[in-house]
Amino acid sequence: AGNHFLIEVAGQKLGGRITGTGGWDQYRTMTVGTVRLPKGPCELTARSDGPIRGALMDLQVVRLVRTSR
Numbered sequence: 001a002g003n004h005f006l007i008e009v010a011g012q013k014l015g016g017r018i019t020g021t022g023g024w025d026q027y028r029t030m031t032v033g034t035v036r037l038p039k040g041p042c043e044l045t046a047r048s049d050g051p052i053r054g055a056l057m058d059l060q061v062v063r064l065v066r067t068s069r
Contacts, residue, residue, distance in 0.1 A: 003056050006049035009035050010042045015049050018057045027060050034067070 001020030006013060014033040021028050048056050 003052050003054075004049040005046060005056060007032060007044065007046050007062075009044040010037055012036070024058055027058075037064075 001018055003018045004015060005018060006015045008014075012035045014035065016030070016032055019028070019030075044062060046059060046062065
């Protein structure tokens, strides 16, 4: 908990701070933001946005949800 992360996709950046969940086997859903994806393949990268204390996070899944225009 307390580390900062950065998600980059299609030239856009979203970031935030990791909050604790109480244990490695306890996960929490977190809405990070909105991006516009171009047609075709894209690469999504999740990484630290600064020094890491301990582990950055135990990332279980990245879920992209389509929203109406």
